[in-house]
Amino acid sequence: MLHLRAAGVSLVLDARGGVPCVIHWGADLGELDDLALAALADAVVPAVPPSSVDVPLRFSLWPGLAEGWSGRPALAGHRQGVPAPALRLVALGDSWVRAKSADDSLELTTELELTPEGVLRIRHRLTNLGDTDFELSGLNMLLPIPEQASELLDFTGLWAHEREPQRGSLRHGVWSRESRHGRPGHDDAFLMMAGEPGFGFRRGRVWATHLAWSGDKQIWAERSALGYGALGAGELLEPGEIRLGPGDSYETPWLIAVFSDSGIDGLSDRLHPWIRSRSPLRLPRPVVLNTWEAVYFDHDFSVLGRLVDAAASVGVERFVLDDGWFTGRRDDKRALGDWYVDSSVWPDGLHPLISRVVSAGMEFGLWVEPEMISPDSDLARAHPSWMLDSSLTWRWQRVLDLNNPDAFAFVRDRLAALLSEYPIAYLKWDHNRDVLTPGATHRQTHALYRLLSELRASFPNVEIESCASGGARIDLGILDLVDRFWTSDTNDPLDRQKIQRWTSVLIPPEYLGGHLGAGAAHVTGRSSALGFRLATALFGSAGIEWNLNAASPSELAVIAEWIAEYKRLRPLLHTGVVVRADAADPANEVHGVVSQDRSSAVFALVALGTPRSALPPPVRFPGLDPNRVYTVRPIGTPPKMVQDAAPAWLSVGSVTLPGRVLSELGLPSPLLAPEQAILLSVDAS
Incomplete structure (x- = not known):
C-alpha cells in the first residue's frame, strides 16, 4: 500500500496485486496504519455487474485493456x-x-x-x-x-x-x-x-x-x-x-x-x-516599459532617448527595446535569424541607448524571437535546410529547426554574443507562429528547453519572458526556465480583466505581465479611461506599453502616482493570496490579494458592463480573517460614477468593520460606469 498525505489531500494506492489500483485521490482520509489501509482497500472492491469481466473492475495507475478498462x-x-x-x-x-x-x-x-x-x-x-x-x-x-x-x-x-x-x-x-x-x-x-x-x-x-x-x-x-x-x-x-x-x-x-x-x-x-x-524569481518585480506600442519598427535614437527620459521620470525600472533593432528588420516580413545590431539604424550599436537607459537608473531589456527564421533573411539564404519543412509561412516566417545541431549552436552563440557585449538584464523571448511540421514538436520543444537552460547557466542574472504572440505558451513546463509571461498581446483593459482573472488561477500574478496601454487600445481600438487601465495593470508584473512622449503632463503625473502606489503594494501583490468573489451579477466582478497573515489586502471592484439592477449586489471581500477588524478605504485614481449620491461608507471616505461582516454581508456597491474600476485597500486595525 502507498498512502501520500499533505495539506488536506490524500492519494491511496493498493499495490498488493498485479497492478497498483488508485483507491482515492482527493480530501484527506486521515492517519491510516497498514491494517486500516488494507481494510480500506478490501472494502472498496466493487461488485461485478452482469455482462462484464468476471473480476471486479478497479482503476489502475496504468489503466488498459488487460485490466478490463x-x-x-x-x-x-x-x-x-x-x-x-x-x-x-x-x-x-x-x-x-x-x-x-x-x-x-x-x-x-x-x-x-x-x-x-x-x-x-x-x-x-x-x-x-x-x-x-x-x-x-x-x-x-x-x-x-x-x-x-x-x-x-x-x-x-x-x-x-x-x-x-x-x-x-x-x-x-x-x-x-x-x-x-x-x-x-x-x-x-x-x-x-x-x-x-x-x-x-x-x-x-x-x-x-x-x-x-x-x-x-x-x-x-x-x-x-x-x-x-x-x-x-x-x-x-x-x-x-x-x-x-x-x-x-x-x-x-x-x-x-x-x-x-x-x-x-x-x-x-x-x-x-x-x-x-520552487522558484528563484527575483522580487520585487521591476516596472517595465516596452517600446512596441510606442514606436513599433521606427527606431530613432532621438525619439527613444526622450522615451527613456519620460520612463525614468515616472518611475520605470526596466526599459525594453522591442522588435526592429537587428539587421534589415524594418517590418515583420524579413530578417528573423539575422541577430546582429543593424548598423544603418544603430551606427554605434546599442551602446548609446543602453548608456542612456542605465544612466537614468533603469535596466535594459531586448526583444528576440530565436525559434523563428524569415525566408527573406541572410540566414535562410545561407542555410535553407535549417528551416523546418512546412511550406506554410505564418506572419511571413518559418520555424528554425533547433534539433539541427548547427542551427542550435548558431542561435545560442548569437544570443550569447549579444548578452556578452551589452549589459542586457532581460530578454523578451517571442514565438509568433504555430509549428506545423508533422513529427517535429517533441524534439523542437526539448531543444527549446535545452537552449533556455544553457543560456540561463551562462547568464544567470538575465531574466527571460515567455511571449508566444501573447499568451500562447503559458505552462508549468516552461515556467522552470523563464521569469515572466506576456499574458496576452491585448492591453485593452476590458479584455485583460478576464484574461488575467483566469490565467492567475494557475500562475501567480508576479509572473504575469500586465501593461498600461494607450487610451485607444492597439489591438481592439477601444478607448478606455486612464483609471481603468491603471487598475487593470496593477494586479500582476506591471509595466507600460505606451508612447509616453505623447502623454500629457497631467497623465504623466497620474502614471507616476500609480507606479509609486504599485511599488508600495508589490510586497502584498506578489506574495499574497489571490481571491475572487463569485459574481452575483456578471457585470460586476471583485478580485483582490490578501496578505499571508491577513493583516492587509487590496481589492478591485470592476464594472465590465451595465448591471442588471439599479442597485448592484454588495461588494463582498473574501479571504479576510473573520475575527479581525478592518478599515476599508478607496485608493488610486477615482473612477467615473453614475450615482446621485455615493453609498454612505464611501461618502465619509472609509469604514471599519469585522472581517466576518465584510466577507459575508459586504458593503453597498458604488455605482460605477461601465468599464470602470475602483481600488480598495483593506487594513486590519
Missing part, C-alpha cells in the same frame, strides 16, 4: 505491429512504482510526489528492454474522479483573447482537448477542472489537472458507463515520432493534479505557494 489507456504502442503487452508490478518505493511487461521487454516507472502544499505530481518513464525497436503511440497519466465531479470547466481562446472559460456536463464518453500547435496555443485547455455542479471561485469540490509541457498535448475527462470517471493527460505524439531503440527511454512531462474543497480559489491556494516555493 475500455477507456483511453495509459500506454499505447507496438513492436513490429504487436501491441504493447500487459504490465505487472515488480517494485514499490516511497514515491515510485515500477512495472514490467509480461515478456520483460518494457519497463515502466511511475514517480509520484505529493508536495507540502497538496499538489500531486505524476510522470512515467518507459524503457525498451527488448532487442528491437518499440514505437510509442502514447504514454498518459490518469487519475480517477468521483461521480460528484460531473461539471467540467476548461478554456479556449484566440489571439488576444486567451483563457476563455467554457463549462459543460461530464456525460458518458470523452471530453478531449488536443493541441497540435507545437506550443499550447491561444486555445489551450490550460487547466481542466471537474467539480460538483455549480462550483465557483469560493464554493464546491474541484479536481483539476495541468500538463507541464510546452508542445503538443492532450488533456481529457472521461466518464465510463462501466462506472468510473477520470482525468487524463499526456504528450500528443505523431505516428513514428517516438521510436525507442533497445535500451532507450521516454519520459513524460509532469502531470500536475490539484484537489480543492473550497472552489477554484482553493486550487490557486495550493498552486501558487507551490510554484513560489
Whole structure:
C-alpha cells in the first residue's frame, strides 16, 4: 500500500496485486496504519455487474485493456505491429512504482510526489528492454474522479483573447482537448477542472489537472458507463515520432493534479505557494516599459532617448527595446535569424541607448524571437535546410529547426554574443507562429528547453519572458526556465480583466505581465479611461506599453502616482493570496490579494458592463480573517460614477468593520460606469 498525505489531500494506492489500483485521490482520509489501509482497500472492491469481466473492475495507475478498462489507456504502442503487452508490478518505493511487461521487454516507472502544499505530481518513464525497436503511440497519466465531479470547466481562446472559460456536463464518453500547435496555443485547455455542479471561485469540490509541457498535448475527462470517471493527460505524439531503440527511454512531462474543497480559489491556494516555493524569481518585480506600442519598427535614437527620459521620470525600472533593432528588420516580413545590431539604424550599436537607459537608473531589456527564421533573411539564404519543412509561412516566417545541431549552436552563440557585449538584464523571448511540421514538436520543444537552460547557466542574472504572440505558451513546463509571461498581446483593459482573472488561477500574478496601454487600445481600438487601465495593470508584473512622449503632463503625473502606489503594494501583490468573489451579477466582478497573515489586502471592484439592477449586489471581500477588524478605504485614481449620491461608507471616505461582516454581508456597491474600476485597500486595525 502507498498512502501520500499533505495539506488536506490524500492519494491511496493498493499495490498488493498485479497492478497498483488508485483507491482515492482527493480530501484527506486521515492517519491510516497498514491494517486500516488494507481494510480500506478490501472494502472498496466493487461488485461485478452482469455482462462484464468476471473480476471486479478497479482503476489502475496504468489503466488498459488487460485490466478490463475500455477507456483511453495509459500506454499505447507496438513492436513490429504487436501491441504493447500487459504490465505487472515488480517494485514499490516511497514515491515510485515500477512495472514490467509480461515478456520483460518494457519497463515502466511511475514517480509520484505529493508536495507540502497538496499538489500531486505524476510522470512515467518507459524503457525498451527488448532487442528491437518499440514505437510509442502514447504514454498518459490518469487519475480517477468521483461521480460528484460531473461539471467540467476548461478554456479556449484566440489571439488576444486567451483563457476563455467554457463549462459543460461530464456525460458518458470523452471530453478531449488536443493541441497540435507545437506550443499550447491561444486555445489551450490550460487547466481542466471537474467539480460538483455549480462550483465557483469560493464554493464546491474541484479536481483539476495541468500538463507541464510546452508542445503538443492532450488533456481529457472521461466518464465510463462501466462506472468510473477520470482525468487524463499526456504528450500528443505523431505516428513514428517516438521510436525507442533497445535500451532507450521516454519520459513524460509532469502531470500536475490539484484537489480543492473550497472552489477554484482553493486550487490557486495550493498552486501558487507551490510554484513560489520552487522558484528563484527575483522580487520585487521591476516596472517595465516596452517600446512596441510606442514606436513599433521606427527606431530613432532621438525619439527613444526622450522615451527613456519620460520612463525614468515616472518611475520605470526596466526599459525594453522591442522588435526592429537587428539587421534589415524594418517590418515583420524579413530578417528573423539575422541577430546582429543593424548598423544603418544603430551606427554605434546599442551602446548609446543602453548608456542612456542605465544612466537614468533603469535596466535594459531586448526583444528576440530565436525559434523563428524569415525566408527573406541572410540566414535562410545561407542555410535553407535549417528551416523546418512546412511550406506554410505564418506572419511571413518559418520555424528554425533547433534539433539541427548547427542551427542550435548558431542561435545560442548569437544570443550569447549579444548578452556578452551589452549589459542586457532581460530578454523578451517571442514565438509568433504555430509549428506545423508533422513529427517535429517533441524534439523542437526539448531543444527549446535545452537552449533556455544553457543560456540561463551562462547568464544567470538575465531574466527571460515567455511571449508566444501573447499568451500562447503559458505552462508549468516552461515556467522552470523563464521569469515572466506576456499574458496576452491585448492591453485593452476590458479584455485583460478576464484574461488575467483566469490565467492567475494557475500562475501567480508576479509572473504575469500586465501593461498600461494607450487610451485607444492597439489591438481592439477601444478607448478606455486612464483609471481603468491603471487598475487593470496593477494586479500582476506591471509595466507600460505606451508612447509616453505623447502623454500629457497631467497623465504623466497620474502614471507616476500609480507606479509609486504599485511599488508600495508589490510586497502584498506578489506574495499574497489571490481571491475572487463569485459574481452575483456578471457585470460586476471583485478580485483582490490578501496578505499571508491577513493583516492587509487590496481589492478591485470592476464594472465590465451595465448591471442588471439599479442597485448592484454588495461588494463582498473574501479571504479576510473573520475575527479581525478592518478599515476599508478607496485608493488610486477615482473612477467615473453614475450615482446621485455615493453609498454612505464611501461618502465619509472609509469604514471599519469585522472581517466576518465584510466577507459575508459586504458593503453597498458604488455605482460605477461601465468599464470602470475602483481600488480598495483593506487594513486590519
